[in-house]
Amino acid sequence: xxxxxxxxxxxxxxxxxxxxxxxxxxxxxxxxxxxxxxxxxxxxxxxxxxxxxxxxxxxxxxxxxxxxxxxxxxxxxxxxxxxxxxxxxxxxxxxxxxxxxxxxxxxxxxxxxxxxxxxxxxxxxxxxxxxxxxxxxxxxxxxxxxxxxxxxxxxxxxxxxxxxxxxxxxxxxxxxxxxxxxxxxxxxxxxxxxxxxxxxxxxxxxxxxxxxxxxxxxxxxxxxxxxxxxxxxxxxxxxxxxxxxxxxxxxxxxxxxxxxxxxxxxxxxxxxxxxxxxxxxxxxxxxxxx
Amino acid sequence: xxxxxxxxxxxxxxxxxxxxxxxxxxxxxxxxxxxxxxxxxxxxxxxxxxxxxxxxxxxxxxxxxxxxxxxxxxxxxxxxxxxxxxxxxxxxxxxxxxxxxxxxxxxxxxxxxxxxxxxxxxxxxxxxxxxxxxxxxxxxxxxxxxxxxxxxxxxxxxxxxxxxxxxxxxxxxxxxxxxxxxxxxxxxxxxxxxxxxxxxxxxxxxxxxxxxxxxxxxxxxxxxxxxxxxxxxxxxxxxxxxxxxxxxxxxx
Numbered sequence: 051x052x053x054x055x056x057x058x059x060x061x062x063x064x065x066x067x068x069x070x071x072x073x074x075x076x077x078x079x080x081x082x083x084x085x086x087x088x089x090x091x092x093x094x095x096x097x098x099x100x101x102x103x104x105x106x107x108x109x110x111x112x113x114x115x116x117x118x119x120x121x122x123x124x125x126x127x128x129x130x131x132x133x134x135x136x137x138x139x140x141x142x143x144x145x146x147x148x149x150x151x152x153x154x155x156x157x158x159x160x161x162x163x164x165x166x167x168x169x170x171x172x173x174x175x176x177x178x179x180x181x182x183x184x185x186x187x188x189x190x191x192x193x194x195x196x197x198x199x200x201x202x203x204x205x206x207x208x209x210x211x212x213x214x215x216x217x218x219x220x221x222x223x224x225x226x227x228x229x230x231x232x233x234x235x236x237x238x239x240x241x242x243x244x245x246x247x248x249x250x251x252x253x254x255x256x257x258x259x260x261x262x263x264x265x266x267x268x269x270x271x272x273x274x275x276x277x278x279x280x281x282x283x284x285x286x287x288x289x290x291x292x293x294x295x296x297x298x299x300x301x302x303x304x305x306x307x308x309x310x311x312x313x314x315x316x317x318x319x320x321x322x323x324x325x326x327x328x329x330x331x332x333x334x335x336x337x338x339x340x
Numbered sequence: 341x342x343x344x345x346x347x348x349x350x351x352x353x354x355x356x357x358x359x360x361x362x363x364x365x366x367x368x369x370x371x372x373x374x375x376x377x378x379x380x381x382x383x384x385x386x387x388x389x390x391x392x393x394x395x396x397x398x399x400x401x402x403x404x405x406x407x408x409x410x411x412x413x414x415x416x417x418x419x420x421x422x423x424x425x426x427x428x429x430x431x432x433x434x435x436x437x438x439x440x441x442x443x444x445x446x447x448x449x450x451x452x453x454x455x456x457x458x459x460x461x462x463x464x465x466x467x468x469x470x471x472x473x474x475x476x477x478x479x480x481x482x483x484x485x486x487x488x489x490x491x492x493x494x495x496x497x498x499x500x501x502x503x504x505x506x507x508x509x510x511x512x513x514x515x516x517x518x519x520x521x522x523x524x525x526x527x528x529x530x531x532x533x534x535x536x537x538x539x540x541x542x543x544x545x546x547x548x549x550x551x552x553x554x555x556x557x558x559x560x561x562x563x564x565x566x567x568x569x570x571x572x573x574x575x576x577x578x579x580x581x582x583x584x585x586x587x588x589x590x591x592x
Contacts, residue, residue: 146399215436219498222394223449223505224426233452234438 089309107303117284124190133201141209161199166259173263188264197250204246208239241333252322258288287315350405375554382560392428429507433514435494437486449505472500492523512542
């Protein structure tokens with residue numbers, strides 16, 4: 051009898067664990083199916099390449115795609131170098147003491163700050179204090195701050211995967227610390243750093259709150275060319291989605307467009323995640339031989 | 341004593357509060373092989389890594405006493421540690437080829453010194469690989485990854501890499517401990533060749549190896565240099581009982 055009871059417990063336990071794992075797949079599949087099935091009708095080349103028309107009840111979402119692209123580009127250009135540099139300093143140069151502990155604590159706390167707070171900070175600092183105005187630049191820098199904790203943490207992890215013997219070997223040959231890092235550490239850590247940066251960006255690209263106060267517009271059909279685009283307001287996919295699903299008065303007409311926008315946004319994020327996985331895969335393969 | 345290249349005087353080393361070396365006095369003779377032996381944790385590797393200041397990169401360490409390289413105190417404030425490491429090369433226990441081509445591995449030390457002349461690099465890489473008795477095995481595949489070499493070849497590549505910057509002293513931390521007997525023999529034969537041009541200090545756990553290859557032997561025990569002398573004398577007629585016990589395998 052006792053054995054039987056144990057078997058039942060075992061089976062029930064595993065069933066619960068399995069259910070939890072499948073729940074995750076279930077949620078993502080449902081989400082994708084729901085969005086794609088309801089947005090499929092509007093998805094077309096015109097939807098991607100054209101401006102909204104007729105009071106946003108028709109046409110495409112090109113300005114929102116372009117706006118998200120520009121803001122993401124600014125985010126990357128700001129967050130990746132700063133994040134890499136901070137990680138190199140923390141991991142390679144800094145004496146592991148109180149200061150480093152405080153910096154790490156700050157990074158961890160930054161990653162927990164709600165995105166709306168980043169939005170308010172970006173408004174106060176970039177838009178007003180630095181006088182950058184409501185612009186792609188203000189929004190991109192705000193999102194850059196949001197992704198910094200990710201970029202730094204991922205970069206540090208990447209640096210830690212580079213064997214100590216590469217550093218010692220180079221130093222023993224008379225390389226300076228910077229030469230060691232530049233020629234014998236960074237080349238092997240950069241793919242891992244980029245993976246982290248892309249994952250951070252994928253999250254940032256879908257954020258609404260931080261850009262809400264810093265430059266996103268309800269309707270801004272034409273972005274100026276570079277460099278003027280840096281100081282222009284813009285449309286963005288997540289905000290466009292928010293408008294279409296909650297703020298528009300002709301709900302029935304715009305609902306499919308909202309689903310179409312969601313599908314494009316998700317496709318973009320999934321694409322970025324695949325890129326990150328691909329880079330990480332190549333990176334691992336290269337290191338297996340060591 | 342013109343043929344003494346490096347001396348240590350009352351040299352002590354601390355990892356935080358732990359003293360790893362206690363007032364070591366040792367003279368290293370030019371163009372000879374000095375073997376450092378002793379049980380694990382006796383401080384022989386710490387001593388070796390002190391001679392090119394590789395221990396500097398470990399936080400919380402400090403030294404007392406002096407290490408003099410041809411009259412220069414290598415721990416003096418004005419010493420450029422980068423210059424020092426170019427004069428005092430090192431080969432590690434576990435071979436550590438960089439994930440680059442064979443050529444780029446050997447040329448690494450020269451390139452970081454700013455050598456860009458292709459023909460100089462080619463010539464020096466060839467010389468170094470010949471000195472490390474590896475040239476014949478790799479001359480047709482210099483542009484292949486160093487990671488594709490066998491373990492023994494990798495270690496000789498690391499020796500070639502160290503030789504390429506023309507150091508005066510070569511420090512070797514158990515260079516053959518991870519190799520099979522044949523590869524070990526090759527490395528040992530190489531040591532005899534190298535001592536014509538280089539001064540070698542080698543840490544080894546292998547008593548026969550120390551007896552075979554070295555001219556002088558230093559026996560470390562619990563951070564102290566217990567006995568030092570000509571290898572012949574240390575192995576056949578040790579002055580101290582503890583030395584005899586260790587080399588005959590009674591402990592350690």
